[in-house]
Amino acid sequence: MASNRAPAKGPATAVLTGALNPVHKGHLQMAHFALKHLKEQNYFPVRVILSPSHDDYASTKPGFVPFKHRVVMCTLACASSEEMVCDPWEGSQPHFIDYTGVVQHFALENENESVFFLCGEDHFKKCVQYDGVEFINRTIVVPRDKTSMSSTIARKMKSKDDLSHVVPNEHVLEYIANNHLYTL
16 A cells, blocks of 8 residues: 655754844744654654854843853753754854854755754844845744744843743753853
C-alpha cells in the first residue's frame, strides 16, 4: 500500500537572532512555532538555534545586559530541549554581524541542512524593506498573535514574581536574580 506522506526533506535549522535581553517565553513560543512548521513541511530532524547578538547591537536597547549573561540565560532556556540550542558564535564575534550574515554562517557551517531565519512579524516587515525575495523565501515569520511577550516588557518588570511569568524557566529566573540583572 502506497504512503500518502511526502518523503522527508532532510534536516533543517531555524536561527533566531536578536538581543534576547532577556530570553523569554515569547522567544520559545516562536521556536516551537518554527519546529512545528518545519515538521509539517516534512523536514527531519529539526532544531532551532537561539543566537544572542553582539553587544554592539544589544547595547542600543534599553536595559542593556552584556552578552556573557545573555548567552548563559539562552543556554539555560534551551537546556531541557533536544530541539533547541543556544549558539554563542554571533555574540562572540569582534563586531556586530547583521542577521543575514549570521544565517549565512550557520548555512555554511551546516551545509547539509536547510537553514531558515526565524523572526517575528514586526521584524519581518523591517526586513522586507532591504532584503531580496531569495532570503525571504528562507524565512519563518511568526505572527504577532502567536507570541505573548516582548523583551521590552520583561525588562520593565521589577520583581522576581513578575519576571517569573515571563522567563522560560526557574533556572533563568535564578540566574537573573543571582546576578542582579534587570534590578532584581
